Amino acid sequence: MLKNTGNSYGLIAIVLHWLMAITVFSLFGLGLYMVELTYYDAWYKGSLDLHKNIGMTLLVALMLRILWRAVNITPKNADKSATKVEVKIAHYAHLALYVLMATLMISGYLISTADGRAIDVFGLLSIPALPISFVNQEDIAGNIHEILAWTIILLSAGHALAAFKHHFVNKNTTLLRMIKVIPDN
Amino acid sequence: MKKTLISTALATSLLACSVLATLSISTAQAADYKVDVEGAHAFVQFKIKHLGYSWLLGRFNSFDGGFSYDDKAPNKAKINIEIDTSSLDSNHAERDKHLKGKDFLNVSSFPKATFFSNSIKFSDNENAIVTGEFTLKGVTKTISFPVVKIGEGQDPWGGYRSGFSGTTSLKLADYDISYNLGPASTHVEMALHIEGVRI
Numbered sequence: 188m189l190k191n192t193g194n195s196y197g198l199i200a201i202v203l204h205w206l207m208a209i210t211v212f213s214l215f216g217l218g219l220y221m222v223e224l225t226y227y228d229a230w231y232k233g234s235l236d237l238h239k240n241i242g243m244t245l246l247v248a249l250m251l252r253i254l255w256r257a258v259n260i261t262p263k264n265a266d267k268s269a270t271k272v273e274v275k276i277a278h279y280a281h282l283a284l285y286v287l288m289a290t291l292m293i294s295g296y297l298i299s300t301a302d303g304r305a306i307d308v309f310g311l312l313s314i315p316a317l318p319i320s321f322v323n324q325e326d327i328a329g330n331i332h333e334i335l336a337w338t339i340i341l342l343s344a345g346h347a348l349a350a351f352k353h354h355f356v357n358k359n360t361t362l363l364r365m366i367k368v369i370p371d372n
Numbered sequence: 373m374k375k376t377l378i379s380t381a382l383a384t385s386l387l388a389c390s391v392l393a394t395l396s397i398s399t400a401q402a403a404d405y406k407v408d409v410e411g412a413h414a415f416v417q418f419k420i421k422h423l424g425y426s427w428l429l430g431r432f433n434s435f436d437g438g439f440s441y442d443d444k445a446p447n448k449a450k451i452n453i454e455i456d457t458s459s460l461d462s463n464h465a466e467r468d469k470h471l472k473g474k475d476f477l478n479v480s481s482f483p484k485a486t487f488f489s490n491s492i493k494f495s496d497n498e499n500a501i502v503t504g505e506f507t508l509k510g511v512t513k514t515i516s517f518p519v520v521k522i523g524e525g526q527d528p529w530g531g532y533r534s535g536f537s538g539t540t541s542l543k544l545a546d547y548d549i550s551y552n553l554g555p556a557s558t559h560v561e562m563a564l565h566i567e568g569v570r571i
Binding site: 227299325 | 466468469472473480
């Protein structure tokens with residue numbers, strides 16, 4: 188139930204997937220919104236703090252997710268008719284999403300820690316800055332952060348469209364098994 | 373052999389004489405200074421009110437420039453300064469990123485701010501009014517502001533230095549910066565503290 192099987196994702200993988208999906212889209216919206224706030228908006232300061240808190244939490248979740256993936260078996264391909272090329276594309280798109288998400292969150296971390304300040308996470312944890320920094324770090328990391336955010340949103344939209352295609356066109360369980368645990372029998 | 377030695381010695385002393393002559397001429401006439409950015413004896417600082425409750429200070433870490441000054445003809449003085457706007461430092465990276473971004477200085481499109489003087493008028497030995505062209509965010513305006521000569525003289529390492537300070541108040545809206553920081557923060561105070569090494 189909790190762990191993956193040869194045919195199905197387990198509950199932990201499913202919950203991690205959807206929590207992160209919702210969080211990534213929420214943070215994207217929050218990010219777009221907060222940079223438009225003006226100095227006298229009540230949420231000018233709070234929105235950024237929340238964005239940083241959730242972003243750093245997401246980085247921890249991503250590490251757990253990659254760890255969970257590594258120690259678990261990966262279910263077999265649900266689409267039996269998929270060509271080798273399709274399987275490869277899907278595989279690399281998933282890999283890209285992991286790498287891009289990690290880079291996105293690290294770039295966010297590099298913006299806020301460019302001056303040596305730590306990032307406080309919900310008052311529970313203080314993530315220190317790296318002992319080294321580079322010139323105009325906050326600007327360069329900021330540009331990367333923005334580009335990666337859009338890239339991930341576009342890539343995950345493609346990821347969602349592919350899942351819908353599997354469900355509605357190919358009529359296989361690719362989407363379903365990311366929604367519920369399918370018992371082995 | 374002996375002849376060669378003598379002629380070498382002669383040539384060397386001639387060379388030494390001419391070097392000394394050049395040096396003494398240059399010290400007698402030169403009034404040109406290079407701003408001592410290498411030794412960081414020069415500062416471009418700004419301050420702006422935060423909400424009307426306190427002063428926020430920052431500086432530009434990277435700039436270069438030079439000036440001419442001769443205390444025998446002070447009104448012939450000149451100055452030029454070029455500031456690398458991306459070197460803004462208010463000791464807070466998130467704020468620096470915002471200030472360097474499109475809401476404020478837009479440093480990717482306007483990487484330089486420059487000032488060069490058109491006239492410098494001394495009213496006494498120390499005080500002068502500098503008038504010149506200041507360019508910030510692509511907007512050039514003629515500004516005038518007071519400067520004070522702090523001092524000049526030999527340094528302990530064989531050079532000759534002189535230094536000045538000047539401050540002026542800039543209206544942000546004049547330079548295409550319209551982001552609302554509140555009614556108390558429409559102007560920024562710029563301060564230039566420079567020491568030049570005579571060249």
